[in-house]
Amino acid sequence: MTLSVANVNYAYNPRTQVLHDVSFTIAEDRVMGLIGPNGSGKSTLIKVILDLLQLQSGRVCIGSDSSQSRSAKMSSIYLSSNDYLPEFLTGEEYVRFMHGLYGEPMDHAALRTQFARYSMRDRHRDLIEDYSHGMRKKLQLIAAFMLRRRFTVIDETLNGVDIDAINLFERDIRNLAKEGRSVLLCSHDFTMLEHVADELALLVQGALVVQAPVRKIIQDHGTIADLANEFIQAMEPS
Amino acid sequence: MRIKSVVLLFRLFWLFIVRRVLGRGLLASPAARLSAGILLVAAFAGFNVLSYVVIRQYLGGTGLLEPVLQVANASVGFWVLIAYTLIRVLFMKADELLKLSFNLPVTNKERTMAFALFESSLVLLMTVFVFGAFSISTVLIEGTDYIPRVLVSIWFPAISTYLLLSLGYYLLERALQALRIARLRGLVVPMVLALGLVVAFPQTNEQSSKIAESYVFGREYNAPVLLYAKLQGDVGIWFSILVLLATSAAIIPAIVAIAPRNYVPMRRFFAFLPSRLAGSKFGVYLLVLFRSFETMVAVSFITIYSVFAWLEHLELPPYALALITFQGVYAFSNSEPLRRMVTYPGRTVANYLRLVGSQGILLTVAGIPVITISVAQGVSFEACLPVLGFCLSNILISTLVGIAFPPEKGNPFTVIIGVLLTVIVVMIVALGLNVFNFDPIISAAIFAALNILVVFYSILGMRRMERIARHEVAA
Numbered sequence: 211m212t213l214s215v216a217n218v219n220y221a222y223n224p225r226t227q228v229l230h231d232v233s234f235t236i237a238e239d240r241v242m243g244l245i246g247p248n249g250s251g252k253s254t255l256i257k258v259i260l261d262l263l264q265l266q267s268g269r270v271c272i273g274s275d276s277s278q279s280r281s282a283k284m285s286s287i288y289l290s291s292n293d294y295l296p297e298f299l300t301g302e303e304y305v306r307f308m309h310g311l312y313g314e315p316m317d318h319a320a321l322r323t324q325f326a327r328y329s330m331r332d333r334h335r336d337l338i339e340d341y342s343h344g345m346r347k348k349l350q351l352i353a354a355f356m357l358r359r360r361f362t363v364i365d366e367t368l369n370g371v372d373i374d375a376i377n378l379f380e381r382d383i384r385n386l387a388k389e390g391r392s393v394l395l396c397s398h399d400f401t402m403l404e405h406v407a408d409e410l411a412l413l414v415q416g417a418l419v420v421q422a423p424v425r426k427i428i429q430d431h432g433t434i435a436d437l438a439n440e441f442i443q444a445m446e447p448s
Numbered sequence: 449m450r451i452k453s454v455v456l457l458f459r460l461f462w463l464f465i466v467r468r469v470l471g472r473g474l475l476a477s478p479a480a481r482l483s484a485g486i487l488l489v490a491a492f493a494g495f496n497v498l499s500y501v502v503i504r505q506y507l508g509g510t511g512l513l514e515p516v517l518q519v520a521n522a523s524v525g526f527w528v529l530i531a532y533t534l535i536r537v538l539f540m541k542a543d544e545l546l547k548l549s550f551n552l553p554v555t556n557k558e559r560t561m562a563f564a565l566f567e568s569s570l571v572l573l574m575t576v577f578v579f580g581a582f583s584i585s586t587v588l589i590e591g592t593d594y595i596p597r598v599l600v601s602i603w604f605p606a607i608s609t610y611l612l613l614s615l616g617y618y619l620l621e622r623a624l625q626a627l628r629i630a631r632l633r634g635l636v637v638p639m640v641l642a643l644g645l646v647v648a649f650p651q652t653n654e655q656s657s658k659i660a661e662s663y664v665f666g667r668e669y670n671a672p673v674l675l676y677a678k679l680q681g682d683v684g685i686w687f688s689i690l691v692l693l694a695t696s697a698a699i700i701p702a703i704v705a706i707a708p709r710n711y712v713p714m715r716r717f718f719a720f721l722p723s724r725l726a727g728s729k730f731g732v733y734l735l736v737l738f739r740s741f742e743t744m745v746a747v748s749f750i751t752i753y754s755v756f757a758w759l760e761h762l763e764l765p766p767y768a769l770a771l772i773t774f775q776g777v778y779a780f781s782n783s784e785p786l787r788r789m790v791t792y793p794g795r796t797v798a799n800y801l802r803l804v805g806s807q808g809i810l811l812t813v814a815g816i817p818v819i820t821i822s823v824a825q826g827v828s829f830e831a832c833l834p835v836l837g838f839c840l841s842n843i844l845i846s847t848l849v850g851i852a853f854p855p856e857k858g859n860p861f862t863v864i865i866g867v868l869l870t871v872i873v874v875m876i877v878a879l880g881l882n883v884f885n886f887d888p889i890i891s892a893a894i895f896a897a898l899n900i901l902v903v904f905y906s907i908l909g910m911r912r913m914e915r916i917a918r919h920e921v922a923a
Contacts, residue, residue, distance in 0.1 A: 222919060260791045264920045283792040296732070296785040298717040298739045303726035310727045311790055337719050 212238050212361050212392035213259065218268035220251075220258055220416075228254045230417045232268075236361075236392045236409070241383060243407035243424065244396040245438060251416040252396050253291060256365050259394070260288050272361050284312060287359040289350045291366040291396075297339040301325065301349050304338060308353045317356070324352040328375055343370045351375075355382050362386060362393045368402070380406045400434040410434060414441060449561065449704070453554045457562030462569075464545055468856075469864075492577065500585035513590060515663040520582065521601040522655040522673055526648045528609040531574045533641040535567055536617065537745060538864070540634045540714060560707040564614060575606055596685040600676040604692045608676075611699040618706045630712040634741040635748065642752045650760065716741050729786075729794060733802040736783045737775065737810055746772045747814055754821050763826045765835045766818045772810060773839045774867055776846030779803045780910070781854040788917075796911050800903075807843045815839075838874075841895060844902045846870045851909040 213236040220229040228251045236242045246252050257263040259270050261277045272282040299307060302321060309316040325334045328348045338346060347367050354362055368376060376399075383393055383406050397403055403410065403424070410427055412420035419441065420427075424434070431437040470481065507513045542563075549559050583598045620640060624630040655671060662669035670678060680688040717739040725731030737743055753768045780803060787793035819832050849870045877898060886894070 262791065262918065264918045280792065286791060288791050290789070294785055294788055296736065296783075296789070298736045298782075299726055299732070300719055300723065303723050303732075303735070306723065306726040307732050307786075308790075310729070311792070316727075335719075337717055339715070339717050 212236050212240075212273060213394065214269075214271045215255075215259060216269045218255070218258055218265070218270065220254055220263065220266055222254075228416050229258065230415075232413075232416070232418050234411055234418060234421050236394060238392055239387050239390045240408045241387050241393040241395060241406055243403035243410045243434075244394060244413065245398070245400070245403070245410065245434065246413035247442070250413045252413055253365055255413065256288075256363055256394070256396060260286060260363060262288075285360040287312075287354050287357055287362050289354055289362070289364045289367040291369070295338050295346055295349070297337065300335050300337055301330070301341070301352075302334040304349060305334075305353050305356060308357060312357055312359075314357060320356060321352075324356060327378060328352060329372070344372060344375070347371050348375055351379060351382075355386070358386065358389070358391065360391055362391065363396075364393065365396045366398070368397060368399060376402060400438065403434055404428065410437075412437070412441065414445065449555065449557050453558045454562045454565065457549055457552070457554060457559065458565045458569075460548060461545060461562065461566040464548060492580070495577075495581045496584050499581035500588055503582075503585050504589050507589075513586065515659055517586070517597060517601045518659045518663075518669070518674065518677070519656045521605060521677055522659060522671070523652050524579075524602055524605040525609045525673060526645075526652040527578060528571075528575070528606050529613065529641070529644055529648055531571055531578065532610065532613045533638070533645065535571055535574070536641060537638050539563075539567060540637070540741075540745075541716075546711065556709050556711050557704075557707060559711070561704060564703065564707070568610065568614070571610060575610075579603070579606065596680055596688075597677070600680040600685065600688045601674075604676040604688060605673060607692065608695055608699075611696060611703070615699055615703050615706065618703060618708065621708050622706055625708060625710075625712065630708075631715040633712075634714045634716070635718075635744050638745045639748045639752065642749050646752055646756045649756075714741075718744060729798075730802050730805065732786055733783055733806040734809060736786070737779065737806045740775075740778065740782055742778055743772065743775055743810065746775060750814060750818060754818050758821055758825065761825065764822070765827055765831045766815070766822045767835060769811065769815055769818055769835060769839050770842060772814055773807070773842035774846050774870065775810070776804075776807055776843050776848075777850040777867060777870065778855060779807060779847050780850040781856075784854075787914075793914070796907055796914065800907050800910055804843055804847055804903075807847070808840070811836075811839055811843065837892075837895070841899050841902075842870065842874060844899050844906070845873055848902050848906040848909065849873075851906055851913065 215235070216233050218229055218232045219227070221227045232251075232255060234242075244252055244255070254263065258265055259272075259277060261270075261283070265277070270277040272286055275282040275285075296304065296307070305321055306316050321334060325331060328351070330345060330348060333341075333345070338349065341349065347370060350367055351371075354364070368379065371379070380402065383395070386393060387408070395403065395407060407424050410420065410422060410424050411418055420437070427434060427437055431440065503513070507516060546559065546563070549562075554562075579602050583602055586598055587594050617637070620637065621630065621633060624633050624636060629636070655673070658671075659669050661667075676688045676692065679691055718741070719739065721735060721738055725735055750768045750771055754766075756762075757764060757768075783803065787799060793799065815836065819829075819836075822832055823829055846867075849867075877895070
């Protein structure tokens with residue numbers, strides 16, 4: 211298993227329990243989609259998994275290591291939902307910095323190829339300050355696909371990215387899985403998830419209510435959107 | 449242009465100041481706000497009393513108040529230019545304030561005018577604080593008959609100078625837009641203002657000397673800056689008021705007409721220094737410091753001042769270097785993305801050393817030429833060393849203030865609190881050591897001990913911020 215989450219609970223304060231006894235695993239070479247309504251605890255779960263929020267109860271392991279260990283951090287990469295990037299760096303410098311943090315040499319030719327693939331040819335020497343919202347997201351993706359960590363976490367990073375880049379992203383993410391790496395992909399784009407995810411986890415009010423293969427969900431419910439609608443209707447007060 | 453929209457926006461900007469600056473942090477509680485208000489009023493009252501005592505003691509009944517008022521009149525332009533420079537540099541970073549109005553149904557012209565009105569209200573407050581005490585005490589000593597003299601010597605020239613500076617600024621903005629370099633205004637505008645100060649300072653001094661000379665030799669001295677006073681003396685206060693209204697009526701529509709119609713976001717960073725630096729953590733901390741426009745502005749001011757000192761043969765230790773040490777206020781918040789974007793941000797102590805180490809390098813890079821110029825002017829190298837020590841200490845203190853009160857991106861007013869706190873702490877320490885008149889070695893030891901304490905609290909502060917971000921402790 212690349213990721214195992216066992217009995218995780220989390221509360222920001224004594225009155226607001228955000229996660230309720232969440233347990234799941236992601237196997238090697240699998241892409242797991244994470245969906246849920248706003249405020250259901252998706253980003254909190256991701257932050258707890260990556261040790262960005264202190265684990266209050268339960269256990270999170272990346273590979274065989276605790277998520278708090280240095281080796282767990284070095285084998286994972288996190289693409290956050292906001293575009294909180296160092297605007298004083300150029301795109302190239304950002305990727306170089308990320309490589310430096312992971313102790314990897316940067317392949318300059320590969321960088322230029324990735325920028326060209328994601329329709330940002332010759333923009334790698336521009337400051338991130340000058341990038342649009344979508345370009346910043348693409349830059350995060352480029353860094354992740356160049357660094358190819360064992361475990362990649364993507365938290366709604368694809369919001370605002372154009373259709374060409376989404377298509378490329380789907381191919382790249384499948385390639386990561388083919389190489390034996392795992393991905394946790396949080397998104398509201400259900401169609402894209404149907405294309406790339408092997409499994410799906412549905413979080414409602416902090417509880418994991420569904421974890422099943424996407425193929426089975428489509429078989430039983432038609433689409434991921436239908437599954438989500440069923441839950442929304444079930445939650446509505448009668 | 450709808451006046452109502454301008455007024456509504458103006459009120460919105462003030463609401464921003466009240467809620468986001470005066471209502472946060474230590475000032476969040478009504479009791480703290482009341483205390484701060486009382487303190488401010490008491491400071492202004494104290495300033496008035498001091499001014500009254502000094503003027504009465506040295507000038508009361510001597511007949512010297514007349515030339516002193518003329519000298520004050522001659523220097524009004526310079527002081528208004530200083531106030532304008534401070535406000536203008538501050539407003540360069542007011543993106544967040546402007547963004548408040550982006551989704552409102554207002555034109556760019558209305559936005560610019562509301563902003564200009566807001567800015568002038570702040571300049572007015574500053575001017576009242578600077579010239580208020582002198583004006584009030586002068587009137588108290590000489591009687592109410594002196595009010596027209598004070599108005600024409602201080603307030604009328606201040607209003608006209610401010611309006612002219614605003615017109616000049618918008619003309620410059622238009623020129624930069626025409627040249628397609630409006631994004632660089634964060635650097636160009638402060639440099640132009642600094643050059644203005646350099647030109648205005650010797651001229652103000654020269655005029656002051658001429659006024660004093662004329663008084664001694666019983667000659668009448670006339671200059672364009674003394675126009676309102678001259679008109680009041682020759683014709684009467686009503687004519688001065690008429691001229692002020694006429695000039696304002698001519699300048700204000702010109703400002704409205706020339707104010708830019710479109711908003712161009714300002715460049716906050718400049719891509720220089722080799723990309724290779726991004727490969728190391730320390731290198732990235734150097735990049736964030738050296739590339740930020742705040743650093744560029746500080747270095748530009750120091751450069752212009754040093755050239756001016758060279759040309760004017762000023763034999764002064766390199767005090768101007770202290771300007772770049774205030775960059776510490778931004779150091780923590782500007783480098784925040786470096787610690788937030790990765791799952792392993794590094795050890796706190798190492799990050800702190802990167803923060804202050806990068807500033808140490810900036811001080812060295814800027815210090816070598818500036819100190820060389822000072823030494824070449826005749827200042828001894830030994831006289832420069834205390835300044836360097838002060839700068840190093842200021843780096844540590846301003847970094848601590850930046851950690852305790854991190855300035856918000858796009859909200860420049862939060863910086864004022866940080867800079868003021870740094871100045872207050874440094875002044876208290878310096879005054880304390882001066883009052884006790886210790887042996888220099890003991891003073892240096894106390895200073896070093898205080899700096900160690902500052903480093904300790906900075907690291908403690910950074911650790912606490914990290915723990916708050918992880919919700920390990922309450923904010």
